[in-house]
Amino acid sequence: MILEELKNHFESVVGFDFEFTQDINNKGEIPTPRCVVYKDFKSQKIFKLVGNDMRKIPFNPKKTLFVCYNAVAEASCLLALGIKLPKYWWDCYVENKKLYQGRIAAGKGAFGLVRTAKRYGLECISEDLKKWNIEQILSNNPDYTEQQLLDYCTQDVLNLEEVFYSQLKDIETTFRNKGPIEVIQHALFHGRSMAAVGQVEFNGIPIDEKLFSEITTNFPAVKEKMIAEINERIDVYENGSFSNRKFQSLVSRLGLIDIWPRTPSGQLATTEKVIYNYAQQYDEINDLYFCKEFVDSQKLKGFIVGPDNRARCSLNMFGTKTGRTNQSTAKYPFNTAKPMRNIIRPDENCAFIYADYKAQEVAIAAYLSQDNGLIAAYEYGDPYIYIAKLAKAVPDDATKDSHPKIRDQYKRTLLANFYGQGVKSLAAQLNIPIDAAVELDVKVKKLFPTYFEFINGVVNKAMIRGYMTTKFGWRLWVGTAEKINPRSMGNFPIQAHGSEMLRHALLALLDKDFEVNALVHDGILVHVPLRNLQDAKTRVQKTMQDASRIVLGGKVCNVDLKEIINNFEQEEEEQLKFNRIIKIIKQTEISAAG
Numbered sequence: 001m002i003l004e005e006l007k008n009h010f011e012s013v014v015g016f017d018f019e020f021t022q023d024i025n026n027k028g029e030i031p032t033p034r035c036v037v038y039k040d041f042k043s044q045k046i047f048k049l050v051g052n053d054m055r056k057i058p059f060n061p062k063k064t065l066f067v068c069y070n071a072v073a074e075a076s077c078l079l080a081l082g083i084k085l086p087k088y089w090w091d092c093y094v095e096n097k098k099l100y101q102g103r104i105a106a107g108k109g110a111f112g113l114v115r116t117a118k119r120y121g122l123e124c125i126s127e128d129l130k131k132w133n134i135e136q137i138l139s140n141n142p143d144y145t146e147q148q149l150l151d152y153c154t155q156d157v158l159n160l161e162e163v164f165y166s167q168l169k170d171i172e173t174t175f176r177n178k179g180p181i182e183v184i185q186h187a188l189f190h191g192r193s194m195a196a197v198g199q200v201e202f203n204g205i206p207i208d209e210k211l212f213s214e215i216t217t218n219f220p221a222v223k224e225k226m227i228a229e230i231n232e233r234i235d236v237y238e239n240g241s242f243s244n245r246k247f248q249s250l251v252s253r254l255g256l257i258d259i260w261p262r263t264p265s266g267q268l269a270t271t272e273k274v275i276y277n278y279a280q281q282y283d284e285i286n287d288l289y290f291c292k293e294f295v296d297s298q299k300l301k302g303f304i305v306g307p308d309n310r311a312r313c314s315l316n317m318f319g320t321k322t323g324r325t326n327q328s329t330a331k332y333p334f335n336t337a338k339p340m341r342n343i344i345r346p347d348e349n350c351a352f353i354y355a356d357y358k359a360q361e362v363a364i365a366a367y368l369s370q371d372n373g374l375i376a377a378y379e380y381g382d383p384y385i386y387i388a389k390l391a392k393a394v395p396d397d398a399t400k401d402s403h404p405k406i407r408d409q410y411k412r413t414l415l416a417n418f419y420g421q422g423v424k425s426l427a428a429q430l431n432i433p434i435d436a437a438v439e440l441d442v443k444v445k446k447l448f449p450t451y452f453e454f455i456n457g458v459v460n461k462a463m464i465r466g467y468m469t470t471k472f473g474w475r476l477w478v479g480t481a482e483k484i485n486p487r488s489m490g491n492f493p494i495q496a497h498g499s500e501m502l503r504h505a506l507l508a509l510l511d512k513d514f515e516v517n518a519l520v521h522d523g524i525l526v527h528v529p530l531r532n533l534q535d536a537k538t539r540v541q542k543t544m545q546d547a548s549r550i551v552l553g554g555k556v557c558n559v560d561l562k563e564i565i566n567n568f569e570q571e572e573e574e575q576l577k578f579n580r581i582i583k584i585i586k587q588t589e590i591s592a593a594g
Contacts, residue, residue, distance in 0.1 A: 002168045005180040010088065011063035013041045015164060017156045018077035019149055021140045029306045030202060033077040034137060035146075037153045041067070041161060048150050054081055061086040067164050069093050069113045069156075071191060072314070075198025085199060089191030092116070092163055094318055098190075099170055101321065102467070102477030117159055120166035124159050186473030190318075193503040196510055197317045197325075197519075204310025205333055205517045206527065208345035208567055212305065214585060215343065221588045222581065223295050230291040234284045242292065244268070254282055261428045277429050290577050293339070304331050311344075315519055317503075322495035323474045325519050334520045339578035344568035351530050352564035355540050356523030357501065357548065359383055361418050363557040364494050364501075369454035373447060384411035391443045413440045417452075420488040455490045462489060470496045471551075497551050498522055505547035512543060530565065537561050 006013055016038045020031035036054050038047040047058045057064075057078075066086050068074045070093040075085055096111050100119075109115055109127060117124035125133075133152045136144040171183055215222075227237045236246045248268055251260050256278070261269040272293070279289035305311050311333050319326025327335055333344055346352045357363070362383045366374035377383040377390070385403070388394045388410045394403045409430055416426045427437035445452055462468040462478050468489060469475045474496055478489065505524060509516055514536070518525035524544070528536040541559045548557035569575050 001172055002180045002183055003165070005184060006065055006090075007042055009184075010065040012043075012059045013065045013067065014059055015039050015041060015067040015157050015160045016074065017068065017153055017160065018074055019137050019153045020073070020077050020080075022138055030080050030204075030312075031073070031076050033080055035149050035153050036077070037150065037157045039157050039161060041164070046154070046157075048154060050146065050150070055083065057083060057086070064088065065090055067092065067160065069160055069163070071194035072198040072201060072317070075195040076202050079199065079202045085195050087192065088188055089195045090164070090187055091191040091194045092160065092167055094190045094194055095167055095171065095187055097318055098473060098475045099167070099174060100477070101475065113156070113159060113163065116167075117163050120163065120170075122159070122162045122166065125155060183473070189472060189503070189507075190474070192507060194317055196503075196506050196516075197315050199510060200506070200516050200519060201312055201315060203515055203517050203527070204306065204308070204312040205344055205525070206347050206350075207305050207309050207311050207333075208343050209305070209309045211345075211567070212343045215340075215581070218585045218588050222584050225584055225588065226291055226294060226581075230287050234287055236288055237291075242270075242295075244270070247288075250284060250288075254284060256282075259428060259431070261425075274428075278431065281431055290580075293577070294581060317519075318474075320495075321476050322492055323470075323499040324495060324521070325499075334518060338570055338574045339581060341570060342567045342575075342578045344564075345566065346527055346564060349530050350527055351533050352517075352568065353526040353528060353533075353537055353540050354523060354562040354564060354568075355526065355544055355559050356520070357498075357544070358558040358560050360498050360501070360522040360557055361415060361494050363548070363552065363555075364497050365418060365451055365455075367552040367555045368493060368497065369451040371448050371450035371454070374451050382407075384408075384414070387411075387414060387444065387447060390447050393443075409440060410444065413437075413444050417441070417444060417490075418494050419491050420485065455493070458493055459486055459489045468492045468496075470500050472500050474500065501548050501551045501557065504550050505544045508543045508547050509540065512539065514540065514543075533563060533565075537563065 016036060018031075018033050018036045020033045022029055022031045033054055035048070035050045037049070038058060039045070040059070049058075061084075064086065065088045066074075067090045069091070071089050071091045078085060092113075093111060096116050100111065104110060104119075112127075114124050114127050114130055133148075135141075137149065137152075172180075175183060224240065227240060231237045234250055236243060236250055238246060244267060247270065248257070251257050251268060260278075261274050263269050270292075272289075275285060275289045275292065279286040304313055313328055313331035315332075316326040316328075317323075333341065344352075359378060362374065362378045365371075366378045373390070374383075377386045380386040382400055385394065385398055385400055385407045388403065388406050389396055389398060391410065393406050393410065398407075400407055409432075412429060413426060415421075416429070421429075423437045423441050424434060426441065427434045430437065430440075458468070463486065467475050467477045470493070476492055476496075502519060502522060502524070506516060506519065509524065509526065515527040516524060517527050524540075526536070526540055541561055544559045545556050548559075549555065551557075570578065
């Protein structure tokens with residue numbers, strides 16, 4: 001039924017796959033396509049292309065549905081060949097995740113082409129043989145012939161075709177309550193989103209090469225000096241390495257030993273999140289946070305920079321259960337130590353626009369649940385100080401600046417409820433007694449009964465029917481292969497619709513020919529000519545607001561804008577850290593010069 005609809009709607013339904021080489025030691029380079037194989041599933045014609053023949057798609061891009069498995073790679077190869085991305089994509093990888101996320105055990109390769117084919121009982125190349133072929137291609141092995149390359153690529157396309165047909169039947173069986181048009185619309189939206197991510201990865205993030213080189217070169221000396229300075233005050237490093245024993249002594253000296261969060265094995269937790277929470281209240285922990293943040297960046301390995309001074313890595317769209325991007329913490333510039341973001345810099349005569357949705361979680365929770373109180377809080381402009389006022393915790397004229405601590409408590413309490421976080425964890429996060437955390441939690445729940453009734457209904461419905469879904473078809477199965485905490489399920493509607501909102505914004509920005517360089521949770525980094533900056537800011541903001549209307553039923557999620565003409569600077573606290581690092585580097589360079 002779906003297949004017939006697709007064949008009726010499109011002139012061609014084409015499966016395709018690229019093989020490409022890439023410097024395995026520097027993934028910051030764009031791919032170099034070696035070959036591409038297309039197969040028209042309607043006519044059964046196969047095109048095996050190499051060299052300059054790859055530079056033109058042998059079908060009408062405006063009337064063709066392009067079927068692939070993980071569109072990011074195929075999109076990147078098309079762009080490397082100078083080909084504008086087609087509009088219509090069906091990504092079997094994404095559709096596979098909609099069908100089986102939560103129904104099968106996750107893990108490396110769980111949703112790959114080989115295992116998917118086997119799940120449908122189809123014959124397919126072994127994972128070991130596939131891995132071997134990929135290694136030969138990526139390393140550009142001269143003994144691996146062009147015929148072997150084409151044979152391997154062709155086999156992938158033939159396997160893709162069989163998986164595609166099996167997947168369509170699976171969708172029809174699994175989603176009996178959905179008509180083919182709805183399924184196709186959702187698949188085209190998510191497929192094109194994956195291709196768009198290929199565009200973002202291809203663009204890369206412009207880097208200040210001189211500053212990057214200076215910091216990288218001096219990293220060992222700066223690390224040593226920073227540890228020595230910090231250790232004089234708090235004594236938590238031993239022979240250049242963080243010491244859990246000494247850290248426990250510090251926590252004990254600060255009187256925090258009984259309330260500091262612990263790991264399942266009983267050790268004091270030392271995650272970035274835990275240390276950051278206490279860093280806001282204790283200067284000693286703040287010193288430790290600053291030091292660990294830099295030292296743990298491990299020579300800025302987060303920045304994998306290509307010869308064009310652009311940092312690139314996989315954004316891993318749909319990499320989380322909620323469909324958010326899931327970039328490597330070791331490779332993505334926005335996941336490295338925050339002060340190091342200063343290395344990001346627009347090209348000459350260009351500027352960045354960093355646009356992010358303001359209090360996106362609150363907007364989504366408010367408008368999806370239709371809780372009038374929560375809507376009023378969001379539309380007030382600062383929902384967290386508004387909530388503190390509703391709870392009579394601050395005077396009516398209070399602001400973020402006048403009552404930052406209380407505002408932060410209500411912000412964290414509201415978000416903790418969105419995330420399904422318990423009061424014990426909230427107490428540790430706020431560094432307050434559990435009784436006080438319970439009181440805060442109860443106050444927030446009483447303020448927004450409609451929202452909590454709504455989210456409980458969503459979770460209960462999911463437990464009965466076995467899955468949760470967004471209005472655009474991104475789905476998480478529950479109570480099957482993976483155990484899911486019912487409390488954490490309440491976070492899915494908010495985060496999953498947040499990711500859908502970002503995808504709508506991304507596609508709209510690319511349609512307007514903006515150069516998008518990064519996706520950062522609920523934000524987007526856009527690179528524009530400096531001469532067009534003011535007009536571009538207006539257009540970017542409107543585009544993102546319009547995208548939010550699609551998700552929020554006509555309502556708007558506000559968008560904050562930041563223009564960056566020179567290096568990417570942080571808020572004052574993080575910028576001071578970076579300035580401190582640069583000061584140490586300059587002192588190191590002066591000492592080295594004699």
